[in-house]
Amino acid sequence: MKKILSILLAAALGAAVLTGCGQTPASAPASAAPGASGASAPAAGEKTHLKFMGWGNDAEVATFQAMIDQFEEKYPDVEVEYIVVPSGDFDTKLQNMIAAGDQPDVFYCSVDWVMKYAATGNLLDMTSYVNDNEIFDVDNIWANAIDIYRYDGTALGSGPIYALPKDVSAFAVVYNKDLFKAAGITPPTESEPWDWNDYRDAAVKLTNGDVYGTGMYSLESAVWSNGADWLDADLSKVAFTDPKFTEALQYVADLRCKDHAAPTSAEEASLSSYDRFMQGKLGMLGVGSWSTADLWNCEFDWDVMDWPVSPSTGDKAVWFGSAGLAVSPTSKNAGAACDLAAFLAFNEDAQRTSYTTGMSVPTLKDMAYGEYSAMDKGPANKNGFLNVLADYGRLATQSRTFNQEWWSEFNSGIDAVYDGEMTAQEYCDSMAQPVQQLLDKSIEQQKALSK
Incomplete structure (x- = not known):
């Protein structure tokens, strides 16, 4: 079992990481109750010390430091040590700290990691805290943002809660209003939405000289809206050879290789579609709500x-994202750690700090539909983000499997379709067997930890 866990966690971990090995995900100790502490109270005059570890660019670090300062002002008996680790090194750093018996009290936890860390007993079950705390009302939180951190030992979405969302990220289509006006294009509305054909027509019309109509269209949006998915409902078999899937993939590819309305792969490598949009040389692009602060710097209207x-189904879909705030089950101050995680995720002042700096959409629904929607900074149509969270956003398929190696394999040669070297059907047929083999390994790894 230790050998299996070493492979799963991609690091040479000691016995500390095996806490809970061979068991169902660990339950929260009583110390996770609101206001409780997992250790005896500090001596008179001493403060409770918490380690908080995250990643982020300078703007995110500054925002979270401001929120930590707000937490320490409200909880003067607690001091927080903020550790920042590059995102690419974070998983390995966390594993090493667990192995050394020095796991942070509160830490970022990508939704892709929830299953492996819960299965090895390294995430505190926060369910009782969520249901009874003094910081937030669970009914005022986007349901998806809580449910994606549930894990019952078999699948995400049900069971105990192992993290709180540090943010919620909606993925919408941003468009250059100046280019639309010049081309005589009327943008869609909620009552009169576009279908794929409308989007394609606009992308072609916007393409002119050194201006492209669109970046690469979201494959998730195309596939899911067309009633397809990468895997079957049980997440055990590949499903991307389905004609509904290949139709969606071909639509996305044709925007580039047939309509020439999107930059080529070579052009994308030299200047990303995001940078091209920011320079006013691209009409439409899928963009996350985390880019809001950047968009405020645009020299054009957007x-x-x-x-x-989908013209076939009349449905729309896209992914939404989140990174979690998890608590160590070995924390000596579990109650204070839960309070910190909840404060950073849901406190009104902290959320106001985050959205007013363009970092995120509020996790609090009443704030999102209230003061955030009334904010005079863009986007004007904030429902473009909020509708994803409230209505048609979905957790990415690869995040619902124990590891994502099969996903990497599927995407390893997909530029051949985007560049017109293979049809979508040819590519998907060729990838079915190798992807299925990696998916089978993922399922075996998950089963090995659930015994």
Whole structure:
């Protein structure tokens, strides 16, 4: 079992990481109750010390430091040590700290890691805290943002809660209103949405000289809105050879290789579609709500819209993202650690700090539909983000499997389709067997830890 865990966690971990090995995900100790502490109270005059570890660019670090300062002002008996680790090194750093018996009290936990860390007993079950705490009302939180951190030992979405969302990220279509006006294009509305054909027509019309109509269209949006997915409902078999899937993939590819409305792969490598949009040389692009602060610096008028519906189904879909705030089950101050995680995730002042700096959409629904929607900074159509969270956003398929190696394999040669060297059907047929083999390994690894 230790050998299996070493492979799963991609590091040479000691016995500390095996806490809970061979068991169902560990339950929260009583110390996770609101206001409780997992250790005896500090001596008179001493403060409770918490280690908090995250990643982020300078703007995110500054925002979280401001929120930590707010937490320490409200909880003067607690001091927080903020550790920042590059995102690419974070998982390995966390594993090494667990192995050394020095796991942070509160730490970022990508949704892709929830299953492996819960299965090895390294995440505190926060369910009782969520249901009874003094910081937030769970009914005022986007349901998806809580449910994606549930894990019952078999699948995400049900069971105990192992993290709180540090943010919620909606993925919408941003468009250059100046280019739309010049081309005589009327953007869609919620009552009159676009379908794929409308989007394609606009992208072609916007393409002119050194201006492209669109960046690469979201494959998730196209596939899911067309009633398809990468895997079957049980997440045990590949499903991307389905004609509904290949139709969606071919639509995305044709925007580049047939319509020439999106930059080529070579052009994308030299200047990303995001940078091209920021320079006013691209009409439409899928963009996350985390880019809001950047968009405020645009020298042209812009807004966001919902993703188009499939002409076959009339449905729309896209992914939404989140990184979690998890608590160590070995924390000596579990109650204070839960309070810190909840404060950073849901405190009104902290959320106001985050959205007013363009970092995120509020995790609090009443704030999102209230003061955030009334904010005079863009986007004007804030429902373009909020509709994803409230209505048609979905957790990425690869995040629902124990590891993502099969996903990397599927995408390893997909530029051949985007560049017109293979049809979508040819590519998907060729990838079915190798992807299935990696998916089978992922399932075996998950089963090995659930015994």
